[in-house]
Amino acid sequence: MKSHCGTLALALLLACGGQSPCPPGYERHGGVCEPVKEVRPPADLAHDEAAVDVAVPDPGSGEVTVEVQPQDTAQDIALPPEVASVDAWPGGIVGKGCKKDDDCAGTDLAAVCLDWLKGYCSVTGCGPSGVQCPVGSVCMPMTASTSACAVTCASDSDCRTEDGYACKALPDLSGAGVRVCWQVKVKGGPGAPCQGAKDCAGAADCLTNFDGGYCAVRWCRADWPCPDGALCVKLNGVPTCMKTCGADVDCAVEGALRACMELKSASTGEKVKVCGSGTKGVPLGGVCRNDSECTSFQCFIAYTGHCSLTKTLMCKLTEDCPGGEICIPTPEDTFGYCTKSCNQTCQAPNLGYCIGGPEEGKGECLPPCQKPLDPACNSKAGLACMFGDPIGETGRYACAHLSPGAVGAVCTSDADCHSGQCLVGPDGGGYCTSPCGFAGYCPFPTRCQTVLGQSRCLLRCMSSEDCPKGLFCSVPNGATLDVCYLP
Secondary structure, eight states: OOOSSTTOOHHHHHHHTTOOOOOTTEEEETTEEEEOSSOOOOTTOOOOOOOOSOOOOOTTTOOOOOOOOOOOOSSOOOOOOSOOOOOOSGGGOTTOOOSSGGGGOSSSSOOEEESSTTOEEEOBSBSTTSBOOOTTEEEEEOSSSOEEEEEBOSSGGGSOGGGTEEEEEEEOTTSOEEEEEEEOSSOBOTTOOOSSGGGBOTTOEEOTTSTTOOEEOBSOBTTBOOOTTEEEEEETTEEEEEEBOSSGGGGOBTTBOEEEEEEEBTTTOOEEEEEEESOOOBOTTOEESSGGGBTTSOEEEEESEEESSOTTSEESSGGGSOTTOOEEEOGGGOEEEEOOEESSOOSSGGGOEEEEOSSTTOEEEEOBOSSTTOTTSOGGGTOEEEEEOOTTOSSEEEEEOOOTTSTTOEESSGGGSTTSOEEEOTTSOEEEOOBOOGGGOOOTTEEEEEETTEEEEEEBOSSGGGSOTTOEEEOOTTOSSOEEEOO
């Protein structure tokens, strides 16, 4: 796992925001990779499919789409401005219609003809350790084991609309929203059931973290509006167009659970009625797939799929996987836990403890637990019982989630950590550490401790049972609290 922040201190690590760098020819604005503006592509460029929704292949199509749930974020996510795509390849090969691979010749890379509507020229195997997509195209997850380059767009006019393509807002390998042209086989309206983005009309994606799938336009805003019959609300931190309703009957979909509920408008913050998940009332710490299922109306998505080769390893982003692999999102692997944002304490006893996150002053309410491996913390949801110091508390066991590479997460080498620092014991077990942040801040379950003249975020413990193999719970020289440290 590579760190995009190197071995910088925690404060600098936070400045990176935990986001992957944009592909060549792009720059990040508000959490979204935006295309460069200098050049415009030929008018006849084709754009396609780079997937997002793991669905069953259409008979005879050869297509497998995969849905990438964008990562939760407290800030608004904006889509790229109206900028046309750029194709640096001779003759506009990427996105060109084709019948066979030979029709895609003319580049230094081995282009192939994908079996989409009237064909689509692309290059597979792109990614951090693979082929670099040309300027104006992005690498997208596509099948159960690989990825491919897809061309960006500003509107439908940049796409092969006559062949059944539309400009859609989809997440790339880093989870950032990009606009790509992609085939539309079924024109499902707002809230319609779906298996992939190909089943949804216009700019809509298929949200497979809803039972039966849910057609919705993501990253809606003034210049990327919702279609008729939908309103822009916040869903898992992302402005999303959801079907409007007056009662549950307005949301009925054959073979799927739907309910009419109130969610906050992304623009005004006022509550509006939209169709959400029929699974409702999930308590704090319970398994969920989207905000509408939780009593707190806040679901943190811990995983969106599995690594392409190490299929037993769950992931949310490609950086969560070993080098050379990408995170392949799948509906069955997309889930998380119900929580509620906090900055000091959780207001009610049933909301548990306020667990401090990577950024000081921003935490989440999660339930208490008794000891390591306590089943009260749902491991399927990505939670584990850990000892630490919740905000306003000292020495408590609580359910918590640590993403791969985070401070406090298990590791065996520096390469496993975003900070580039793994404290490894003699038996090979270890955890990611980092220099303390501003004013000595460290996220749960670590605390800032000075040992041998170095101040670092060290893992808290009540006993050695709380520590990785080979590390022991003690108060090392210079420290003031029990932490997991070398023998």
